[in-house]
Amino acid sequence: MKLIRVKYKKWFNILRDGISRSNPIVVAVLGICSALAVTNKVENAIAMGLGVTFVIMASSLTISLMRNIIPPRVRMVTYMVVISTYVISVQAVLQAFFMPIADALGAYVGLIITNCIVMGRQEAYAVKNPVKYSIIDGFASGMGYTFVLIVVAAIREILAFGTILNMPIMAVTWEKWVVMAMAPGGFFVLGLIIWGMRELIKYYENQEEPTS
Amino acid sequence: MKPTVRMILFVLVMAVITSGILLGVEALTAERIQNNQDAKIKIAILESHGIDYTLATINETFDQEIDIIVSGDWTFYVNPDTNAVSFAISGGGVWGPIEGILTLESDFETILSVKILQQEETPGLGGVIAESQYLATFVGKKMLPQFEINKDTAPNLPNEIDSIVGATNTSKRFQDIMNDDYSQARLAWLLQSQLGV
Numbered sequence: 001m002k003l004i005r006v007k008y009k010k011w012f013n014i015l016r017d018g019i020s021r022s023n024p025i026v027v028a029v030l031g032i033c034s035a036l037a038v039t040n041k042v043e044n045a046i047a048m049g050l051g052v053t054f055v056i057m058a059s060s061l062t063i064s065l066m067r068n069i070i071p072p073r074v075r076m077v078t079y080m081v082v083i084s085t086y087v088i089s090v091q092a093v094l095q096a097f098f099m100p101i102a103d104a105l106g107a108y109v110g111l112i113i114t115n116c117i118v119m120g121r122q123e124a125y126a127v128k129n130p131v132k133y134s135i136i137d138g139f140a141s142g143m144g145y146t147f148v149l150i151v152v153a154a155i156r157e158i159l160a161f162g163t164i165l166n167m168p169i170m171a172v173t174w175e176k177w178v179v180m181a182m183a184p185g186g187f188f189v190l191g192l193i194i195w196g197m198r199e200l201i202k203y204y205e206n207q208e209e210p211t212s
Numbered sequence: 213m214k215p216t217v218r219m220i221l222f223v224l225v226m227a228v229i230t231s232g233i234l235l236g237v238e239a240l241t242a243e244r245i246q247n248n249q250d251a252k253i254k255i256a257i258l259e260s261h262g263i264d265y266t267l268a269t270i271n272e273t274f275d276q277e278i279d280i281i282v283s284g285d286w287t288f289y290v291n292p293d294t295n296a297v298s299f300a301i302s303g304g305g306v307w308g309p310i311e312g313i314l315t316l317e318s319d320f321e322t323i324l325s326v327k328i329l330q331q332e333e334t335p336g337l338g339g340v341i342a343e344s345q346y347l348a349t350f351v352g353k354k355m356l357p358q359f360e361i362n363k364d365t366a367p368n369l370p371n372e373i374d375s376i377v378g379a380t381n382t383s384k385r386f387q388d389i390m391n392d393d394y395s396q397a398r399l400a401w402l403l404q405s406q407l408g409v
Contacts, residue, residue: 093241182378
Protein backbone atom coordinates (compact mmCIF):
# COMPACT_ATOMS: atom_id res chain seq x y z
CA MET A 1 0.00 0.00 0.00
CA LYS A 2 2.82 2.34 0.96
CA LEU A 3 4.57 1.47 -2.31
CA ILE A 4 1.48 2.40 -4.32
CA ARG A 5 1.34 5.75 -2.55
CA VAL A 6 5.00 6.42 -3.39
CA LYS A 7 4.09 6.16 -7.09
CA TYR A 8 1.96 9.30 -6.77
CA LYS A 9 4.61 11.35 -4.99
CA LYS A 10 6.12 14.18 -7.05
CA TRP A 11 9.70 13.26 -6.15
CA PHE A 12 9.15 9.69 -7.30
CA ASN A 13 7.79 10.81 -10.67
CA ILE A 14 10.69 13.22 -11.19
CA LEU A 15 13.14 10.45 -10.37
CA ARG A 16 11.42 7.90 -12.63
CA ASP A 17 11.16 10.35 -15.53
CA GLY A 18 14.82 11.33 -15.29
CA ILE A 19 15.91 7.74 -15.53
CA SER A 20 13.39 6.43 -18.07
CA ARG A 21 10.72 8.56 -19.74
CA SER A 22 12.76 11.77 -19.91
CA ASN A 23 16.17 10.15 -19.95
CA PRO A 24 18.59 12.87 -21.10
CA ILE A 25 20.41 10.62 -23.55
CA VAL A 26 17.62 8.32 -24.77
CA VAL A 27 14.81 10.85 -25.10
CA ALA A 28 16.36 14.33 -25.10
CA VAL A 29 19.49 13.16 -26.99
CA LEU A 30 21.72 15.38 -24.83
CA GLY A 31 25.23 14.58 -23.65
CA ILE A 32 25.88 12.36 -26.66
CA CYS A 33 29.47 13.61 -27.17
CA SER A 34 30.65 12.46 -23.76
CA ALA A 35 28.47 9.33 -23.98
CA LEU A 36 30.47 8.31 -27.05
CA ALA A 37 33.86 9.46 -25.80
CA VAL A 38 34.07 7.91 -22.36
CA THR A 39 32.09 4.68 -22.71
CA ASN A 40 34.80 2.29 -23.82
CA LYS A 41 35.51 1.41 -20.18
CA VAL A 42 33.01 1.05 -17.33
CA GLU A 43 35.26 2.79 -14.79
CA ASN A 44 35.38 5.89 -17.02
CA ALA A 45 31.59 5.82 -17.39
CA ILE A 46 31.07 5.64 -13.62
CA ALA A 47 33.53 8.48 -12.97
CA MET A 48 32.00 10.72 -15.63
CA GLY A 49 28.45 9.85 -14.55
CA LEU A 50 29.08 10.71 -10.91
CA GLY A 51 30.90 13.93 -11.83
CA VAL A 52 28.05 15.08 -14.06
CA THR A 53 25.43 14.11 -11.45
CA PHE A 54 27.18 16.17 -8.78
CA VAL A 55 27.54 19.21 -11.03
CA ILE A 56 23.88 19.07 -12.18
CA MET A 57 22.67 18.81 -8.58
CA ALA A 58 24.90 21.64 -7.31
CA SER A 59 24.06 23.89 -10.27
CA SER A 60 20.34 23.15 -9.97
CA LEU A 61 20.47 24.02 -6.28
CA THR A 62 22.16 27.36 -7.00
CA ILE A 63 20.03 28.32 -9.99
CA SER A 64 16.85 27.35 -8.17
CA LEU A 65 17.85 29.51 -5.20
CA MET A 66 18.53 32.45 -7.52
CA ARG A 67 15.58 31.85 -9.86
CA ASN A 68 13.61 34.92 -8.78
CA ILE A 69 16.49 37.37 -9.23
CA ILE A 70 18.06 36.15 -12.49
CA PRO A 71 17.23 38.63 -15.29
CA PRO A 72 15.75 36.57 -18.17
CA ARG A 73 18.11 38.04 -20.79
CA VAL A 74 21.25 36.85 -19.02
CA ARG A 75 19.96 33.55 -17.68
CA MET A 76 22.04 31.38 -20.04
CA VAL A 77 25.21 33.27 -19.12
CA THR A 78 24.32 32.83 -15.47
CA TYR A 79 23.95 29.06 -15.88
CA MET A 80 27.30 28.90 -17.66
CA VAL A 81 29.08 30.93 -14.98
CA VAL A 82 27.58 28.86 -12.14
CA ILE A 83 28.38 25.54 -13.84
CA SER A 84 31.94 26.63 -14.67
CA THR A 85 32.55 27.83 -11.12
CA TYR A 86 31.46 24.46 -9.73
CA VAL A 87 33.48 22.46 -12.22
CA ILE A 88 36.68 24.49 -11.71
CA SER A 89 36.27 24.33 -7.92
CA VAL A 90 35.67 20.57 -7.98
CA GLN A 91 38.73 20.11 -10.20
CA ALA A 92 40.93 22.17 -7.86
CA VAL A 93 39.69 20.40 -4.72
CA LEU A 94 40.24 16.98 -6.30
CA GLN A 95 43.75 17.91 -7.42
CA ALA A 96 44.61 19.28 -3.98
CA PHE A 97 43.07 16.69 -1.68
CA PHE A 98 42.24 13.62 -3.80
CA MET A 99 45.11 13.41 -6.26
CA PRO A 100 44.57 9.74 -7.27
CA ILE A 101 40.92 10.41 -8.17
CA ALA A 102 41.88 13.57 -10.06
CA ASP A 103 44.45 11.56 -12.01
CA ALA A 104 41.92 8.83 -12.80
CA LEU A 105 39.35 11.33 -14.04
CA GLY A 106 41.92 13.18 -16.12
CA ALA A 107 40.32 15.63 -18.52
CA TYR A 108 36.76 14.49 -17.86
CA VAL A 109 36.11 16.86 -14.99
CA GLY A 110 36.83 19.87 -17.21
CA LEU A 111 34.66 18.41 -19.96
CA ILE A 112 31.61 18.43 -17.67
CA ILE A 113 31.30 22.18 -18.41
CA THR A 114 30.45 21.33 -22.02
CA ASN A 115 27.81 18.72 -21.16
CA CYS A 116 24.47 19.93 -22.53
CA ILE A 117 22.48 18.04 -19.88
CA VAL A 118 23.77 20.30 -17.10
CA MET A 119 22.65 23.48 -18.86
CA GLY A 120 19.51 21.77 -20.16
CA ARG A 121 18.23 20.96 -16.66
CA GLN A 122 18.86 24.52 -15.46
CA GLU A 123 16.80 25.97 -18.33
CA ALA A 124 14.09 23.29 -18.35
CA TYR A 125 13.62 22.82 -14.62
CA ALA A 126 15.77 24.52 -11.99
CA VAL A 127 14.97 28.09 -13.08
CA LYS A 128 11.23 27.44 -12.66
CA ASN A 129 11.00 25.09 -9.66
CA PRO A 130 11.71 25.03 -5.93
CA VAL A 131 15.08 23.93 -4.60
CA LYS A 132 13.95 20.54 -3.28
CA TYR A 133 12.52 19.33 -6.57
CA SER A 134 15.36 20.90 -8.59
CA ILE A 135 17.89 18.85 -6.64
CA ILE A 136 15.84 15.66 -7.18
CA ASP A 137 15.52 16.52 -10.87
CA GLY A 138 19.29 17.05 -11.10
CA PHE A 139 19.92 13.74 -9.38
CA ALA A 140 17.40 11.93 -11.63
CA SER A 141 18.90 13.35 -14.84
CA GLY A 142 22.40 12.54 -13.62
CA MET A 143 21.39 8.99 -12.78
CA GLY A 144 19.62 8.58 -16.14
CA TYR A 145 22.79 9.71 -17.86
CA THR A 146 24.99 7.48 -15.68
CA PHE A 147 22.73 4.46 -16.25
CA VAL A 148 22.95 4.70 -20.05
CA LEU A 149 26.69 5.38 -19.89
CA ILE A 150 27.31 2.28 -17.78
CA VAL A 151 25.16 0.02 -19.99
CA VAL A 152 26.92 1.23 -23.16
CA ALA A 153 30.34 1.00 -21.50
CA ALA A 154 29.70 -2.53 -20.20
CA ILE A 155 28.82 -3.78 -23.70
CA ARG A 156 31.77 -1.98 -25.31
CA GLU A 157 34.31 -3.04 -22.66
CA ILE A 158 33.28 -6.69 -22.84
CA LEU A 159 33.45 -6.80 -26.62
CA ALA A 160 36.53 -4.58 -27.01
CA PHE A 161 38.69 -5.84 -24.17
CA GLY A 162 36.98 -8.98 -22.83
CA THR A 163 36.87 -7.34 -19.40
CA ILE A 164 34.45 -5.57 -17.10
CA LEU A 165 35.90 -3.02 -14.69
CA ASN A 166 39.27 -4.31 -15.94
CA MET A 167 38.52 -7.84 -14.67
CA PRO A 168 38.82 -10.47 -17.41
CA ILE A 169 35.49 -12.22 -17.98
CA MET A 170 35.93 -13.65 -21.46
CA ALA A 171 37.98 -16.68 -22.46
CA VAL A 172 41.67 -16.11 -23.20
CA THR A 173 40.92 -16.97 -26.82
CA TRP A 174 38.41 -14.08 -27.05
CA GLU A 175 39.06 -12.11 -30.23
CA LYS A 176 38.89 -8.44 -29.21
CA TRP A 177 36.56 -6.21 -31.22
CA VAL A 178 38.86 -3.21 -31.54
CA VAL A 179 36.12 -1.23 -33.31
CA MET A 180 34.13 -1.28 -30.06
CA ALA A 181 36.84 0.70 -28.28
CA MET A 182 36.73 3.32 -31.01
CA ALA A 183 34.12 5.98 -31.86
CA PRO A 184 32.19 3.85 -34.43
CA GLY A 185 31.63 1.18 -31.77
CA GLY A 186 30.18 3.85 -29.50
CA PHE A 187 27.78 4.98 -32.24
CA PHE A 188 26.57 1.43 -32.90
CA VAL A 189 25.99 0.51 -29.28
CA LEU A 190 24.49 3.86 -28.26
CA GLY A 191 22.16 3.78 -31.28
CA LEU A 192 20.96 0.31 -30.36
CA ILE A 193 20.48 1.27 -26.69
CA ILE A 194 18.49 4.38 -27.63
CA TRP A 195 16.32 2.31 -29.99
CA GLY A 196 15.79 -0.42 -27.39
CA MET A 197 14.95 1.97 -24.56
CA ARG A 198 12.61 4.06 -26.71
CA GLU A 199 10.75 0.86 -27.66
CA LEU A 200 10.59 -0.06 -23.99
CA ILE A 201 9.10 3.25 -22.88
CA LYS A 202 7.04 3.55 -26.10
CA TYR A 203 8.58 6.90 -27.03
CA TYR A 204 8.46 7.87 -30.68
CA GLU A 205 9.67 11.08 -32.33
CA ASN A 206 6.22 12.02 -33.73
CA GLN A 207 4.69 12.07 -30.26
CA GLU A 208 4.58 15.16 -28.09
CA GLU A 209 4.84 13.18 -24.86
CA PRO A 210 5.83 9.60 -24.14
CA THR A 211 2.83 7.39 -23.46
CA SER A 212 2.67 5.79 -20.05
CA MET B 213 14.87 49.93 -10.92
CA LYS B 214 15.20 49.82 -14.72
CA PRO B 215 15.55 46.30 -16.15
CA THR B 216 18.83 47.19 -17.91
CA VAL B 217 20.36 48.62 -14.73
CA ARG B 218 19.14 45.58 -12.79
CA MET B 219 20.67 43.28 -15.36
CA ILE B 220 24.06 45.04 -15.30
CA LEU B 221 24.01 45.06 -11.51
CA PHE B 222 23.19 41.36 -11.43
CA VAL B 223 26.01 40.50 -13.84
CA LEU B 224 28.49 42.57 -11.80
CA VAL B 225 27.44 40.99 -8.50
CA MET B 226 27.54 37.55 -10.10
CA ALA B 227 31.03 38.19 -11.50
CA VAL B 228 32.32 39.42 -8.14
CA ILE B 229 30.85 36.46 -6.22
CA THR B 230 32.03 33.75 -8.62
CA SER B 231 35.46 35.36 -9.01
CA GLY B 232 35.68 35.54 -5.22
CA ILE B 233 34.79 31.86 -4.92
CA LEU B 234 37.38 30.88 -7.53
CA LEU B 235 40.06 33.08 -5.94
CA GLY B 236 39.24 31.53 -2.57
CA VAL B 237 39.47 28.01 -3.94
CA GLU B 238 42.74 28.92 -5.67
CA ALA B 239 44.18 30.36 -2.45
CA LEU B 240 43.17 27.27 -0.51
CA THR B 241 44.43 24.72 -3.00
CA ALA B 242 47.25 26.24 -5.10
CA GLU B 243 50.10 25.42 -2.70
CA ARG B 244 48.81 21.92 -2.10
CA ILE B 245 48.36 21.26 -5.82
CA GLN B 246 51.94 22.42 -6.44
CA ASN B 247 53.22 20.16 -3.64
CA ASN B 248 51.25 17.25 -5.10
CA GLN B 249 52.74 17.90 -8.54
CA ASP B 250 56.26 18.01 -7.09
CA ALA B 251 55.62 14.82 -5.12
CA LYS B 252 54.29 13.13 -8.25
CA ILE B 253 57.52 13.90 -10.13
CA LYS B 254 59.67 12.77 -7.20
CA ILE B 255 57.69 9.53 -6.83
CA ALA B 256 58.05 8.81 -10.55
CA ILE B 257 61.83 9.36 -10.35
CA LEU B 258 62.28 7.30 -7.16
CA GLU B 259 60.22 4.43 -8.62
CA SER B 260 62.14 4.61 -11.89
CA HIS B 261 65.37 4.09 -9.97
CA GLY B 262 63.85 1.34 -7.80
CA ILE B 263 64.34 3.35 -4.61
CA ASP B 264 61.96 2.54 -1.73
CA TYR B 265 60.10 5.43 -0.11
CA THR B 266 57.13 6.10 2.11
CA LEU B 267 54.55 8.79 1.41
CA ALA B 268 55.65 10.65 4.53
CA THR B 269 59.32 10.74 3.53
CA ILE B 270 59.25 11.36 -0.22
CA ASN B 271 61.13 14.67 -0.01
CA GLU B 272 63.81 13.40 2.41
CA THR B 273 64.38 10.19 0.44
CA PHE B 274 64.57 12.12 -2.82
CA ASP B 275 67.09 14.61 -1.43
CA GLN B 276 69.25 11.81 0.00
CA GLU B 277 69.18 9.40 -2.93
CA ILE B 278 69.03 11.60 -6.05
CA ASP B 279 71.57 14.12 -7.34
CA ILE B 280 70.27 16.95 -9.48
CA ILE B 281 72.40 18.18 -12.39
CA VAL B 282 71.32 21.15 -14.48
CA SER B 283 72.73 21.58 -17.99
CA GLY B 284 71.29 24.30 -20.19
CA ASP B 285 67.51 23.93 -20.20
CA TRP B 286 67.67 20.36 -18.96
CA THR B 287 67.49 19.03 -15.42
CA PHE B 288 68.90 15.54 -14.88
CA TYR B 289 68.10 13.39 -11.87
CA VAL B 290 70.97 10.99 -11.24
CA ASN B 291 71.14 8.00 -8.93
CA PRO B 292 74.78 8.15 -7.67
CA ASP B 293 74.76 4.40 -6.90
CA THR B 294 73.89 3.24 -10.43
CA ASN B 295 74.56 6.40 -12.49
CA ALA B 296 71.15 5.94 -14.08
CA VAL B 297 69.73 9.27 -15.28
CA SER B 298 66.15 10.55 -15.39
CA PHE B 299 64.78 13.61 -17.15
CA ALA B 300 61.38 15.02 -18.01
CA ILE B 301 59.91 14.54 -21.47
CA SER B 302 56.88 16.34 -22.84
CA GLY B 303 55.07 17.17 -26.05
CA GLY B 304 51.75 17.16 -27.82
CA GLY B 305 49.59 14.04 -27.89
CA VAL B 306 46.39 13.61 -29.87
CA TRP B 307 44.06 15.46 -27.45
CA GLY B 308 46.46 17.25 -25.15
CA PRO B 309 49.96 17.30 -23.73
CA ILE B 310 51.80 14.13 -22.76
CA GLU B 311 54.33 14.54 -19.94
CA GLY B 312 56.52 11.91 -18.41
CA ILE B 313 59.88 10.86 -16.99
CA LEU B 314 62.36 8.92 -19.09
CA THR B 315 65.03 7.06 -17.14
CA LEU B 316 68.12 5.70 -18.87
CA GLU B 317 70.86 3.42 -17.66
CA SER B 318 74.37 4.77 -17.10
CA ASP B 319 75.13 4.39 -20.84
CA PHE B 320 72.52 7.11 -21.49
CA GLU B 321 71.09 4.87 -24.19
CA THR B 322 69.23 1.92 -22.66
CA ILE B 323 65.76 2.60 -21.26
CA LEU B 324 65.41 1.75 -17.58
CA SER B 325 61.90 3.10 -17.16
CA VAL B 326 59.25 5.33 -18.70
CA LYS B 327 56.61 6.95 -16.50
CA ILE B 328 53.68 9.03 -17.70
CA LEU B 329 52.72 11.93 -15.43
CA GLN B 330 50.03 13.48 -17.58
CA GLN B 331 48.12 12.53 -20.71
CA GLU B 332 44.70 13.22 -22.19
CA GLU B 333 44.61 10.50 -24.85
CA THR B 334 41.46 8.55 -25.75
CA PRO B 335 40.58 6.33 -22.77
CA GLY B 336 41.08 2.68 -23.59
CA LEU B 337 42.99 3.46 -26.79
CA GLY B 338 45.69 6.14 -26.66
CA GLY B 339 45.22 6.16 -22.87
CA VAL B 340 47.02 2.80 -22.82
CA ILE B 341 50.20 4.88 -23.11
CA ALA B 342 50.01 5.46 -19.34
CA GLU B 343 49.37 1.83 -18.39
CA SER B 344 52.23 0.10 -16.60
CA GLN B 345 51.87 -3.07 -18.70
CA TYR B 346 52.50 -1.13 -21.90
CA LEU B 347 55.27 1.00 -20.37
CA ALA B 348 57.02 -2.21 -19.26
CA THR B 349 57.62 -3.00 -22.96
CA PHE B 350 59.96 0.02 -23.16
CA VAL B 351 62.37 -1.37 -20.56
CA GLY B 352 65.71 -2.51 -21.96
CA LYS B 353 65.11 -0.89 -25.38
CA LYS B 354 67.74 1.36 -26.96
CA MET B 355 67.24 5.03 -27.78
CA LEU B 356 69.89 4.83 -30.54
CA PRO B 357 70.02 5.00 -33.51
CA GLN B 358 66.40 6.07 -33.07
CA PHE B 359 63.60 4.77 -30.87
CA GLU B 360 60.67 3.36 -32.86
CA ILE B 361 57.10 2.43 -31.96
CA ASN B 362 56.04 0.44 -34.98
CA LYS B 363 53.02 -1.38 -36.35
CA ASP B 364 54.69 -4.09 -38.42
CA THR B 365 54.57 -7.76 -37.49
CA ALA B 366 58.31 -8.38 -37.81
CA PRO B 367 60.19 -9.20 -34.58
CA ASN B 368 61.18 -6.02 -32.77
CA LEU B 369 64.76 -4.80 -32.97
CA PRO B 370 66.52 -3.58 -29.77
CA ASN B 371 65.28 -0.04 -30.50
CA GLU B 372 61.68 -1.01 -31.33
CA ILE B 373 58.44 -1.77 -29.49
CA ASP B 374 54.88 -2.50 -30.70
CA SER B 375 52.46 0.37 -31.20
CA ILE B 376 49.16 0.57 -29.30
CA VAL B 377 46.35 -1.20 -31.16
CA GLY B 378 43.83 1.37 -32.42
CA ALA B 379 45.98 4.33 -31.36
CA THR B 380 48.44 4.86 -34.20
CA ASN B 381 48.55 8.62 -33.74
CA THR B 382 49.27 8.48 -30.02
CA SER B 383 52.02 5.93 -30.67
CA LYS B 384 53.55 8.09 -33.40
CA ARG B 385 53.39 11.27 -31.33
CA PHE B 386 54.89 9.62 -28.26
CA GLN B 387 57.68 8.19 -30.38
CA ASP B 388 58.42 11.72 -31.65
CA ILE B 389 58.32 13.15 -28.11
CA MET B 390 60.82 10.55 -26.92
CA ASN B 391 63.20 10.98 -29.84
CA ASP B 392 63.06 14.79 -29.92
CA ASP B 393 63.59 15.21 -26.20
CA TYR B 394 66.22 12.48 -26.06
CA SER B 395 68.35 14.05 -28.81
CA GLN B 396 68.28 17.43 -27.04
CA ALA B 397 68.86 15.94 -23.60
CA ARG B 398 71.71 13.79 -24.91
CA LEU B 399 73.46 16.86 -26.24
CA ALA B 400 73.07 18.66 -22.90
CA TRP B 401 74.19 15.54 -21.01
CA LEU B 402 77.30 15.09 -23.18
CA LEU B 403 78.15 18.78 -22.82
CA GLN B 404 77.93 18.72 -19.06
CA SER B 405 79.73 15.38 -18.66
CA GLN B 406 82.59 16.25 -21.03
CA LEU B 407 82.90 20.00 -20.69
CA GLY B 408 81.19 20.51 -17.35
CA VAL B 409 78.78 23.03 -18.94
